Structure formats: C-alpha cells, structure tokens
Amino acid sequence: MSEMINNRELKAMDPAKRKETLKQLFKDLHDGKNVNEVKAHFDAFIGKITIEEIAGLQHVELIEGDISVTEMQRIYAAHTDLFKGAIEEDDSMYGPENQPGHPVHTFELENREIELLLQNRLRVHLEQFAMEDSAENINLLLEDCNLLYDIDKHYSRKENLIFPYLEKYGIYGPTTNMWRIDDFIRDGIKLAKKKLANYDGDKNGVIEEVQFVLREVSGMIYREENILFPMALQNFTEDEWVKIAHESDEIGYCLTSPAEEWKPARKHLDADAISEGYIKMETGILSLKQLELLLNHLPVDITFIDQDDVVRYFSHGKERIFARTKAVIGRTVQNCHPPRSVHVVEDLLRDFKAGKKDTEDFWIKVRDKFVYIRYFAVRDEDNQYIGTLEFTQNINPIQALEGEKRILS
Structure with a gap:
C-alpha cells in the first residue's frame, strides 16, 4: 500500500475502514505489486480475516471484463497466498x-x-x-x-x-x-x-x-x-x-460417492406437494398434476425465464441433456452459465427484448448426442416480451430416420 498504517490504529479500525483497507490490498495484488510485499502488509495490518469479510469483499468488483487465463491464475494464486494461515476458524x-x-x-x-x-x-x-x-x-x-x-x-x-x-x-x-x-x-x-x-x-x-x-x-x-x-x-x-x-x-459424484444417505436429526422436510387444483386454459382444462406430468413427458427439455431474466421453470424428464437442479429457480439466467458464455446469453436476450429476433437456434455435439437448442421469445397478445423459452432436444434418433413408417410396430 502507498502508506503505512499504525498497527494499534488498525486493530481499533471500524469495519468500513477495515473493508477499504482490505480492498486496497487486493487492488495492489491485481495491479501487479509484489505478493510478498502485500502479504507482509496484510499480516502486519490485518493479521486474521473472517469468512464474512472474504464474502463481503465481493471479488467480482475487483476482477471485471475479459481477463487472460494467465492473469486469472496469477490473481487467484495471489489471493490464496494472502489467505493462507490468516483465516479465523469458527468452531x-x-x-x-x-x-x-x-x-x-x-x-x-x-x-x-x-x-x-x-x-x-x-x-x-x-x-x-x-x-x-x-x-x-x-x-x-x-x-x-x-x-x-x-x-x-x-x-x-x-x-x-x-x-x-x-x-x-x-x-x-x-x-x-x-x-x-x-x-x-x-x-x-x-x-x-x-x-x-x-x-x-x-x-x-x-x-x-x-x-x-x-x-x-x-x-x-x-x-x-x-x-x-x-x-x-x-x-x-x-x-x-x-x-x-x-x-x-x-449431477453425480467424482471418483467416489456419499458415504451414506444424510439424515439430520431434525423434523421431516415436507415434500413439495402438488396441488390438485385445476388450470383453465383457452384450449382445455388440466389439473396441476396432469400439467406437470405432461410437461415432463415431452421428448425435449424446456426451461422458461421471465422478463427479468429469472429462471422460473424447467421440465424434469427422465433423460435431461444438461444438468438442472431446483436451486436454479429464482436465479438469473446469466448466473446459470459459465462466465465465458454469458455475453452470448445477454446478446440473445437483448435482441429478443428489442424485438429484433423471435427465435435463435444452435446445434452442438454433447458426448454421444447431437443436440438441437432453440430459443423462443415469448410475447403476449399485445406483443410485449414476457420471457424466453429454451427448447433442447437430442436429434440423433431423428437424423437416423430413413424411409417411411406407416403402421404400428
């Protein structure tokens, strides 16, 4: 850091000033200052750091935009060096x-x-x-x-x-x-x-x-x-x-599996019961149970995000192509994609919201599958954008079709 801080003053430092000091130390690392020098300042002025303080640093504020693999490696290695031996344990x-x-x-x-x-x-x-x-x-x-x-x-x-x-x-x-x-x-x-x-x-x-x-x-x-x-x-x-x-x-496990099923000593977690209420639509009436089963039996995966880019629903068929967990519900779609592909998602949504496009298609190889991915802008009767539907299908079986089939097997 550009100026030295008296150790006794720092120990009595208010949380806001301590946070600013930590952010400055991180900025020094990102600007390429010698790691040993910054570590020495950290040890002398901060000493120990709590998990809450690490969470509060919001590293994303400090690492923005495109960054090379080498630079990200350097920064993250510097973070690790800074924290080693400095994290306070909480029993x-x-x-x-x-x-x-x-x-x-x-x-x-x-x-x-x-x-x-x-x-x-x-x-x-x-x-x-x-x-x-x-x-x-x-x-x-x-x-x-x-x-x-x-x-x-x-x-x-x-x-x-x-x-x-x-x-x-x-x-x-x-x-x-x-x-x-x-x-x-x-x-x-x-x-x-x-x-x-x-x-x-x-x-x-x-x-x-x-x-x-x-x-x-x-x-x-x-x-x-x-x-x-x-x-x-x-x-x-x-x-x-x-x-x-x-x-x-x-999703599955890496090289091993859970030692056993975890059953905490607690009250039973209530299952999310499906209401037996009915939904009246323009072309029919279905119970919630029927509607969910119908969607889960489609030979495709579908996901819906609302006008604010928040994931609201995904179908749960037997053979999903991409992993989905219930934790994504209520999460912005940008945070459901790897950082390096977020710009593609944002460009697509920007075009849908502006009315420049109504659909966009992609097709990729995923292991032994040839996957067709389609995106549809969902608009209401007044042509107002209300969300995006993602449609994903393994089209290997379709590509393999030949001739005709006119009778039951």
Missing part, C-alpha cells in the same frame, strides 16, 4: 458437515480421492513420461487424465447447487471467479488429453499442461475447503443443505 461452523452424506462431507471425500489420484498416479506417471515418452507412459498419463476429468461432476455440483444459494445471501464473488478457474481446469485436462491422444513428440507441451492442471486442481481444493465451504456453512439453513443433498444425485 460453530463445524458440526453437521462432519456427518457422512452431508454435501460438504461428500465434497471433501471427493477432494481426498482427487489428491490421491494427483499424488499417487498423475505426478508419478508425469515423472516417468518426462524421463521417457514411451507409448506405455503416454497411455498411463492419458488414463490418469481421463480419470481426473470426473472432476467435472464435482465442479458442476458446486456451480449448480452451492453457488445459487450463495447468491441468495448476496455472495457473488465465487460464482464468477471460481467458476472461471473451474473452466480453466476443465480446459486444461481436455487439452492434456488431446495432446496425449495425438502425441506428436511435444513432450514439453504435455508436461506444461499437466503441471498446470496439478497446480490449479490443488489450489482449488484449498479454496473450496478454506473459503467456499466455510462460507456456505455459515449461511445455509439445514433445509437448504437437505435440498442440496437430495439434488446432488442429479
């Missing part, structure tokens, strides 16, 4: 998360398996590959990377279950910045797999990519367990944790 945070089956217990169980994979396999096989890039060593490293990509489920549960609840409590920093790092890690694993599967003798390229993955995955484990999970434990209610536990199966 009240520890309790139910130590119970097998609690979502945090499961996340940390996965992290232990990830660490074992990194230490006992990936690091060992990388050293062997560095000594000799034989076909056997290439295949061993490729197998490790394939196993490690299971981390996508771990990150997806975090992004689709933990982040939405944090946002409900006004905590947005992890949503954007941690998700960015998750995507960098995913991309790093994919690139390492590609380089190994199509190995052309670029040994240094493979080594650099795998080392990047090792470093970033280890750093993310630290951030999750020392910042993200304590932050969530301080804010989420038991009902919210129960809902997260119940919805985790929708």
Whole structure:
C-alpha cells in the first residue's frame, strides 16, 4: 500500500475502514505489486480475516471484463497466498458437515480421492513420461487424465447447487471467479488429453499442461475447503443443505460417492406437494398434476425465464441433456452459465427484448448426442416480451430416420 498504517490504529479500525483497507490490498495484488510485499502488509495490518469479510469483499468488483487465463491464475494464486494461515476458524461452523452424506462431507471425500489420484498416479506417471515418452507412459498419463476429468461432476455440483444459494445471501464473488478457474481446469485436462491422444513428440507441451492442471486442481481444493465451504456453512439453513443433498444425485459424484444417505436429526422436510387444483386454459382444462406430468413427458427439455431474466421453470424428464437442479429457480439466467458464455446469453436476450429476433437456434455435439437448442421469445397478445423459452432436444434418433413408417410396430 502507498502508506503505512499504525498497527494499534488498525486493530481499533471500524469495519468500513477495515473493508477499504482490505480492498486496497487486493487492488495492489491485481495491479501487479509484489505478493510478498502485500502479504507482509496484510499480516502486519490485518493479521486474521473472517469468512464474512472474504464474502463481503465481493471479488467480482475487483476482477471485471475479459481477463487472460494467465492473469486469472496469477490473481487467484495471489489471493490464496494472502489467505493462507490468516483465516479465523469458527468452531460453530463445524458440526453437521462432519456427518457422512452431508454435501460438504461428500465434497471433501471427493477432494481426498482427487489428491490421491494427483499424488499417487498423475505426478508419478508425469515423472516417468518426462524421463521417457514411451507409448506405455503416454497411455498411463492419458488414463490418469481421463480419470481426473470426473472432476467435472464435482465442479458442476458446486456451480449448480452451492453457488445459487450463495447468491441468495448476496455472495457473488465465487460464482464468477471460481467458476472461471473451474473452466480453466476443465480446459486444461481436455487439452492434456488431446495432446496425449495425438502425441506428436511435444513432450514439453504435455508436461506444461499437466503441471498446470496439478497446480490449479490443488489450489482449488484449498479454496473450496478454506473459503467456499466455510462460507456456505455459515449461511445455509439445514433445509437448504437437505435440498442440496437430495439434488446432488442429479449431477453425480467424482471418483467416489456419499458415504451414506444424510439424515439430520431434525423434523421431516415436507415434500413439495402438488396441488390438485385445476388450470383453465383457452384450449382445455388440466389439473396441476396432469400439467406437470405432461410437461415432463415431452421428448425435449424446456426451461422458461421471465422478463427479468429469472429462471422460473424447467421440465424434469427422465433423460435431461444438461444438468438442472431446483436451486436454479429464482436465479438469473446469466448466473446459470459459465462466465465465458454469458455475453452470448445477454446478446440473445437483448435482441429478443428489442424485438429484433423471435427465435435463435444452435446445434452442438454433447458426448454421444447431437443436440438441437432453440430459443423462443415469448410475447403476449399485445406483443410485449414476457420471457424466453429454451427448447433442447437430442436429434440423433431423428437424423437416423430413413424411409417411411406407416403402421404400428
């Protein structure tokens, strides 16, 4: 920082001034100041930091616009260095998360398996590959990377279950910045797999990519367990944790699974009962039960967001193409997408709201599926925009059709 602050004065500093001091320290990091120098100021002037203060920093205010992978790595590594050994522990945070089956217990169980994979396999096989890039060593490293990509489920549960609840409590920093790092890690694993599967003798390229993955995955484990999970434990209610536990199966688990079903010592969580009331529409009358079953039996996934870009509904068929959890309901659609694709969503919605477009189509490969994604601007009888309908379908079976079928099988 540009000026020194008397330590005794800082200890008595009011919360607003302390927050400004912390933000200045973070700004110094982002502006490229020496990490050791900023860390020394942090240790001398701040000493310890609480999870509430970290949440209140709203990192998203400090990291804006387009930013390179390298710069984001540098900033996040600097954040981690700043916090190490400085986070105050709160005994009240520890309790139910130590119970097998609690979502945090499961996340940390996965992290232990990830660490074992990194230490006992990936690091060992990388050293062997560095000594000799034989076909056997290439295949061993490729197998490790394939196993490690299971981390996508771990990150997806975090992004689709933990982040939405944090946002409900006004905590947005992890949503954007941690998700960015998750995507960098995913991309790093994919690139390492590609380089190994199509190995052309670029040994240094493979080594650099795998080392990047090792470093970033280890750093993310630290951030999750020392910042993200304590932050969530301080804010989420038991009902919210129960809902997260119940919805985790929708996405899946990484390298392991919950030790058991978590059953907190609490009153039974009432199921969301479906009213048997009826809805009268222009072309018919359906009960709420019939309407929900009808929508869930459509051979497509549909999602509706309102005029304020808030997710209000999604169908829940047997074979969803993209993971959806109930935590997205009430969340803005921008925060349901990875940061690097948000601009596409915003451009599309801007055109719909301005009346420049009524539809937009995309088609992409997703694993073994060819997915057709359609967006429709929903307008009322006065042509006023009231929301957007997303329609997603696996069209592989349709593309495979040939000839005609005129009778029952």
